[in-house]
Amino acid sequence: MYTPAGQPNRDELVQRFTPLVKRVAFHLMGRLPANVLVDDLVQNGMLGLLDALDRFEEGFGAQFETYATQRIRGAMLDGLRANDWLPRTLRREMRRVEDVLNRLEHEHGRVPSEQELADAMAMPLADYQRLLQDARGHQILYYEDFGGDDGEDFFERHLVDRSGDPSALLEDKNLRENLARAIGRLPEREQLMMALYYEQDLNLREIGEVMGVSESRVCQIHSQAVARLRAQLLGDVQSVAKKRNKEKTLG
Incomplete structure (x- = not known):
């Protein structure tokens, strides 16, 4: 993987890691x-x-593959965001789903069913499930998701101390712990689907075979699970921001 001059052979490295992409x-x-x-x-x-090949300086083994995977995935997400691949109306509808999820959980003290969510949104269950199917990919989280329809960023509206890095909110240990708890609160079927996809690396068709449902139904279950998680995590971010504002005011 190196030239006679001892430099990394870029063409051979690209060929080697193209299957990873x-x-x-x-x-x-x-x-x-x-x-x-x-x-x-x-x-x-x-x-x-x-970009990973240009930045990494510690060889091209397993550690590089881990690093490269992050850079590759990040570049793909940046491309999706730049192309505005998810219609704003659909994104707005999924935000409404998350708002309804939050409200029903607070009212009933438990995770609402799909039928309860459909009823609360005044739509037939089949239409609600079709919305979940159309919204596959809404689970990709951007900072823009914290903004309002007026374009004002969530962090600008809720954080008093703007000198800090907003990403710290997403990387905070408590937030990660909240994510683990939120996953534990998912309905059993949704927990199984998430484990098969994110831990076992099964694709949607394989998950459907394990769960005895169609691939499109797996997609719906996944969108529903992520909507529940997003609703809880965005609520956590709001709580953290309010706490920071309060502490700043008192201080």
């Missing part, structure tokens, strides 16, 4: 709507791979 792309495709093309993901992922 494709693997990340096909895994990500399982969470994206049908209008997203895998070739576009691969193209953006290759840019991430090249």
Whole structure:
């Protein structure tokens, strides 16, 4: 993988790690709507791979593969965001789902069923499930998701101390612990689906075979599970922001 001069052979390294780019792309495709093309993901992922090759300085073993995977996936997500792949109306509808989820959980003290959510949104269950199917990929979280329809960023509206890094909110240990607890609160079927997808690396078709449902139904279950998690995590971010504002005021 090195030239006679002792420099990394870029062409050979690209060829070696191209299968990694494709693997990340096909895994990500399982969470994206049908209008997203895998070739576009691969193209953006290759840019991430090249960036990783330029930045990494400690060899090209397992540690590099872990690092490269993050850069590849990040480049793919950046490409999706730049192309505005999820319609704003659909994103708005999923935010409404999350608001209803929060309200029902607080009212009943438990996780609401799909039928309860559909009733609260005044739509037939079949229409609600179709919304979940159309919204596959909404689980990709951007900072823009914290903004309002007026374009004002969530952090600008709720954080008094703007000198800090907003990403610290997402990386906070308590938030990670809250995520683990939120996953534990999911209905058993949704927990199983998440474990098969994120821990066992099964694709949607394989998960459907394990669970005895169609691939489209797995997609709906996944969107529903992530909507529950997003609703809880966004609520946690709001709580953290309010606490910071209060402490800043008192201080």
